Amino acid sequence: xxxxxxxxxxxxxxxxxxxxxxxxxxxxxxxxxxxxxQEVAAVLAGSDVAGLAAGAFAGGADRVYVVxxxxxxxxxxxxxxxxMEKVIGQVKPRVLIMGQTDVGRDLAPRLAFRLGVPVxxxxxxxxxxxxxxxxxxxxxxxxxxxxxxxxSDADPQMVTIRTKAMTPLQPxxxxxxxxxxxxxxxxxxxIRTKLxxxxxxxxxxxxxxxxxxxxxxxxxxxxxxxxxxxxxxARLLRGAVGASRPPCDNGWVPDTVQIGLTGKIIAPExxxxxxxxxxxxxxxxxxxxxxxxxxxxxxxxxxxxQARFGVVGDWKKVLPAFTARVKELMAG
Amino acid sequence: MNIIVCVKQVIDxxxxxxxxxxxxxxxxxxxxGAPPVIDPYGEFAVEAALKVKEAAGNxxxxxxxxxxxxxxxxxxxxxxMGADALILLEDAAFAGGDGWSTASAxxxxxxKTGEYDLILCGREASDTNAGQTGPGIAAILxxxxxxxxRRIDVAGDTAKVERVTSAGYEVVEVPLPAVMTVSNEIxxxxxxxxxxxxxxxxxxxxxxxxxxxxxxxxQVGASGRRLKMNRLFQPVHEGKCELxxxxxxxxxxANLAARLREAKIF
Ligand SMILES: Cc1cc2nc3c(=O)[nH]c(=O)nc-3n(C[C@H](O)[C@H](O)[C@H](O)COP(=O)(O)OP(=O)(O)OC[C@H]3O[C@@H](n4cnc5c(N)ncnc54)[C@H](O)[C@@H]3O)c2cc1C
Numbered sequence: 202x203x204x205x206x207x208x209x210x211x212x213x214x215x216x217x218x219x220x221x222x223x224x225x226x227x228x229x230x231x232x233x234x235x236x237x238x239q240e241v242a243a244v245l246a247g248s249d250v251a252g253l254a255a256g257a258f259a260g261g262a263d264r265v266y267v268v269x270x271x272x273x274x275x276x277x278x279x280x281x282x283x284x285m286e287k288v289i290g291q292v293k294p295r296v297l298i299m300g301q302t303d304v305g306r307d308l309a310p311r312l313a314f315r316l317g318v319p320v321x322x323x324x325x326x327x328x329x330x331x332x333x334x335x336x337x338x339x340x341x342x343x344x345x346x347x348x349x350x351x352x353s354d355a356d357p358q359m360v361t362i363r364t365k366a367m368t369p370l371q372p373x374x375x376x377x378x379x380x381x382x383x384x385x386x387x388x389x390x391x392i393r394t395k396l397x398x399x400x401x402x403x404x405x406x407x408x409x410x411x412x413x414x415x416x417x418x419x420x421x422x423x424x425x426x427x428x429x430x431x432x433x434x435a436r437l438l439r440g441a442v443g444a445s446r447p448p449c450d451n452g453w454v455p456d457t458v459q460i461g462l463t464g465k466i467i468a469p470e471x472x473x474x475x476x477x478x479x480x481x482x483x484x485x486x487x488x489x490x491x492x493x494x495x496x497x498x499x500x501x502x503x504x505x506x507q508a509r510f511g512v513v514g515d516w517k518k519v520l521p522a523f524t525a526r527v528k529e530l531m532a533g
Numbered sequence: 534m535n536i537i538v539c540v541k542q543v544i545d546x547x548x549x550x551x552x553x554x555x556x557x558x559x560x561x562x563x564x565x566g567a568p569p570v571i572d573p574y575g576e577f578a579v580e581a582a583l584k585v586k587e588a589a590g591n592x593x594x595x596x597x598x599x600x601x602x603x604x605x606x607x608x609x610x611x612x613x614m615g616a617d618a619l620i621l622l623e624d625a626a627f628a629g630g631d632g633w634s635t636a637s638a639x640x641x642x643x644x645k646t647g648e649y650d651l652i653l654c655g656r657e658a659s660d661t662n663a664g665q666t667g668p669g670i671a672a673i674l675x676x677x678x679x680x681x682x683r684r685i686d687v688a689g690d691t692a693k694v695e696r697v698t699s700a701g702y703e704v705v706e707v708p709l710p711a712v713m714t715v716s717n718e719i720x721x722x723x724x725x726x727x728x729x730x731x732x733x734x735x736x737x738x739x740x741x742x743x744x745x746x747x748x749x750x751x752q753v754g755a756s757g758r759r760l761k762m763n764r765l766f767q768p769v770h771e772g773k774c775e776l777x778x779x780x781x782x783x784x785x786x787a788n789l790a791a792r793l794r795e796a797k798i799f
Contacts, residue, residue: 303696303697306680306681307668307681310668310669311671311672314668314673319760342562342661342662343544343553347765347767349766350762351760351761352763354761395707396704396705397704398704399702400701400702400704402700450721456718457699457700463717465699494793495774503550509774510793511789512785514782518786519782520786521786523790526790
């Protein structure tokens with residue numbers, strides 16, 4: 202344990218770019234490393250990714266480890282676990298940060314079990330305990346009804362971080378550092394799962410994770426037709442349509458617009474929740490919104506505990522009138 | 534086709550958030566007034582197992598639950614849905630575990646069952662929200678693993694699997710035996726039928742203690758933990774909702790729009 206040092210951040214890459222979550226990881230990684238008085242290392246694994254090192258330095262890394270191999274072109278668990286095991290063996294970080302993405306959800310636990318250490322998934326807060334120098338890992342549990350603070354005595358102390366929970370640094374392009382290449386050393390025969398196809402089901406228009414305004418519907422919308430009305434309001438506000446889980450499960454909207462713990466985590470300026478009860482699992486995905494507005498017929502609905510503005514009423518009556526008035530007000 | 538489904542008993546995650554309480558000791562959580570349930574994602578895993586078995590035309594589904602104070606009517610739900618056997622890892626030694634101790638005990642039990650082609654777990658439990666049990670079992674047993682699964686097609690000794698991603702899904706091929714964690718996109722778990730409930734009544738669960746699965750009590754439950762929980766708390770939320778008013782729903786709606794405009798929300 203004593204020979205471990207520094208904070209390593211897994212720099213997740215998609216479509217030849219460092220993902221925002223990588224920069225969020227570097228942002229919090231920088232803070233933790235500064236309080237430890239140690240370095241931040243970024244780990245970039247993929248095919249043809251060396252060019253991304255500059256972005257990692259600008260984001261806060263002191264050193265960048267690059268594993269470049271054609272076998273790493275697509276995420277493949279066996280290959281990535283083995284590469285990361287090798288990198289961690291060489292770098293020996295005290296803390297390892299990954300993102301709670303579809304890759305991180307898969308890679309982090311498998312790597313942890315390979316390394317023989319625990320991992321805390323989906324952390325929303327990380328800090329160094331001044332007394333012990335260990336990492337305090339805060340994560341929501343019970344769907345967000347509670348939070349727990351964990352520590353581990355073993356290094357690396359592994360965590361994944363929730364999307365948008367940590368702040369990236371202002372990119373500083375003058376920052377430079379050392380790039381260290383590590384050979385993947387992969388044996389193709391150890392790769393058991395094979396990626397056959399990747400299907401993109403992106404919806405037309407603005408993506409919910411990028412939209413400033415999200416109009417979301419829940420089980421109480423009752424069908425795809427109702428979502429057409431939400432669409433109208435979203436278009437008017439130049440926003441996107443999202444949903445709680447039931448409308449996705451029922452096929453009223455695509456699965457990719459689910460908001461929450463097991464869907465997307467978003468932080469728009471305005472979130473309009475229509476006929477959504479406000480389960481803690483759903484709120485996990487939208488509580489970062491600047492303003493939440495709720496329309497629900499049940500005055501006791503939990504969503505009103507999180508919303509800033511609200512209407513108690515039947516959305517079928519409230520929404521058309523609301524949309525019409527918004528239209529008038531926007532027209533001046 | 535031997536399928537093992539790991540599924541546990543939890544406090545009801547769908548109960549209203551206001552009934553959620555943490556005890557004075559700050560370690561145990563409860564949903565006041567709501568009985569425990571089978572973990573929802575575990576139920577999706579049972580549904581996946583039933584779909585695979587139906588497609589294969591034969592097979593055996595064994596549900597495996599670790600815990601203490603397991604209510605038979607709760608842990609028997611997978612049987613009522615159509616599973617064939619139930620193994621309970623029920624002993625005080627199993628209490629208070631983390632991802633490591635739980636996955637170690639489940640892996641040891643799975644090894645003891647002997648033959649398996651497919652091990653299914655939910656994508657994450659509703660209490661820990663960790664999503665580590667499946668990948669942990671895979672790592673311990675040295676098996677391949679596919680997480681966040683929404684469709685499984687078995688052909689011979691490989692499976693073609695769809696895995697949920699943030700933008701859609703991936704199609705992967707994996708040799709069996711393998712571990713998979715199941716997501717809700719697999720489809721709504723079926724309701725137990727009367728026939729299923731009757732059949733479940735007749736099936737006696739097999740109960741194993743640490744010694745039965747060849748594992749030291751010190752490796753399981755709280756003593757097997759590698760992660761320490763320092764604190765469990767309910768975050769306080771101080772918000773106040775301003776409700777719009779009016780004579781009719783239309784008037785309330787218009788007032789809300791006006792108020793939002795005034796507050797420069799849009
Ligand atoms: C581990 C786990 C992960 C989960 N992840 C997610 C997730 O990522 N995202 C998610 O959303 N859920 C998730 N869930 C499910 C979650 O627990 C809830 O079941 C779900 O969020 C409820 O969706 P809802 O609010 O649309 O439905 P409900 O809770 O059924 O609420 C419907 C609401 O509509 C209102 N309503 C009905 N009709 C009308 C009307 N005519 N006018 C006005 N209001 C009306 C009702 O008053 C009610 O409040 C998860 C659950 C678990 C266990």
